[in-house]
Amino acid sequence: MVAHIRALSSLRFAGAAAAVCVLAACSSGQAPAAPAAAAEQTPAAAAQPGAGPNTASPVPGELDVEAQGTLAAPEQAQGAFTYNPQLAPPGAQLDAEIDGDADSTGVSLEVTGMVPNRGYAAHVHAKPCGATGADAGPHYQNQVDPAATPEKPSSDPAYANPQNEVWLDLRTDANGAGSSEVEVPFTFTDRRPGSVVVHEAEMTMTGPGQAGMAGSRLACLTIPPA
Numbered sequence: 001m002v003a004h005i006r007a008l009s010s011l012r013f014a015g016a017a018a019a020v021c022v023l024a025a026c027s028s029g030q031a032p033a034a035p036a037a038a039a040e041q042t043p044a045a046a047a048q049p050g051a052g053p054n055t056a057s058p059v060p061g062e063l064d065v066e067a068q069g070t071l072a073a074p075e076q077a078q079g080a081f082t083y084n085p086q087l088a089p090p091g092a093q094l095d096a097e098i099d100g101d102a103d104s105t106g107v108s109l110e111v112t113g114m115v116p117n118r119g120y121a122a123h124v125h126a127k128p129c130g131a132t133g134a135d136a137g138p139h140y141q142n143q144v145d146p147a148a149t150p151e152k153p154s155s156d157p158a159y160a161n162p163q164n165e166v167w168l169d170l171r172t173d174a175n176g177a178g179s180s181e182v183e184v185p186f187t188f189t190d191r192r193p194g195s196v197v198v199h200e201a202e203m204t205m206t207g208p209g210q211a212g213m214a215g216s217r218l219a220c221l222t223i224p225p226a
Contacts, residue, residue, distance in 0.1 A: 023082035036088025062152045063100040063188045067196070067223045068093070071113075074131045079222045081129045087115055088198060088219035092176070096168075096196045096221055100187050108181040109168040109196055119202025121214035124223075127194040136195045139165045142186040153212070160212030167204050168196065196221045 007042030071092045082088040099106040109122055127137035138153045142164050145154035154160045163185060170180035171191025200215035 005111050033083050035197070055188045061097055062102070063105070063192065065224060066097045067221050069221050070094075071219055077129070079129070079224075081131075081133075081220045082218070083133045083220070084200070084216070084218045087114060087118075087200060090220070093128070093221065094196070094198070094221040096223065098188070098193070098223070103187065104183055104185050105166075105187050106181065106183045107166050107168065108179065109170065110177075110179040111170065111172065111198070112175075114172050114176045115177065116172055116174050119169065119171045120178070120218070121199040121201045121204045122168040122170065122180065123197055123204070123212075123214070123219075124168070124193045125195045125197045126191075128222045129195045129197075129220035132196065133220060136197050136220050139189075139212055140193045141185070141190070142166055155209050155213060156207065157208055157211040161206070162204075165212065166193070169203055170203075192225065193223050195223055 009106070013163070034066055069078070071080050071082040071088055071090050071094065072078070073085070073090060074083070080094055082092070092111060095110040097106075097108045107124065111120070114120065124140045125136040125138065126140045127135060129136055138148065138150075139160065141154065141159055143159060145159035147156065148154035148159070159165075162182065164209055166182065166184055168180040170178040170184060172178035194216050196218040197217050200218055203214075205211060205213045
């Protein structure tokens with residue numbers, strides 16, 4: 001009987017001691033230790049490749065950009081250049097807009113202040129404008145003519161055509177204003193267009209050996225990066 005009482009007393013003492021330990025931990029601000037398995041946590045999402053709101057890539061081809069400029073001499077130009085003041089007068093306004101979709105692209109060009117009642121051939125080119133008309137490089141081509149060189153631009157109708165390039169030929173009215181709008185069956189992906197160039201010819205040529213030709217470069221409008 002005495003042994004039984006002593007055993008009960010020991011159990012009560014042990015339980016009281018455990019409770020004291022728990023209370024002591026709480027009063028010190030320390031939580032009881034978590035089970036070891038809980039320490040194995042999944043790495044934070046921020047550490048995972050591609051995580052976060054700023055990692056999404058733009059949709060290929062959906063290029064939406066607008067370029068505006070007032071023609072000025074190359075030494076004064078800020079994105080809009082005239083190389084022939086008589087046919088592309090300083091102060092004339094050029095406005096180009098590109099509106100890309102999933103599988104096609106709309107491109108428009110508006111001009112004001114140009115020579116009245118005159119045709120102008122115009123095309124999208126591969127490079128930005130510069131001090132000379134040549135700086136804009138060749139016509140932008142969706143499928144690049146493998147036979148073309150810097151010295152001999154593409155003139156093969158299989159490549160130099162309004163379905164593989166962007167032709168924006170227009171005619172001005174009595175006030176020197178004109179516009180052109182086209183839709184091409186391709187999109188701008190890894191290669192972005194650099195500029196729109198206005199040429200001396202009133203219409204772009206289409207025959208073999210002449211396709212895409214339009215005379216000297218009168219003016220140029222740089223297309224800003226998307």
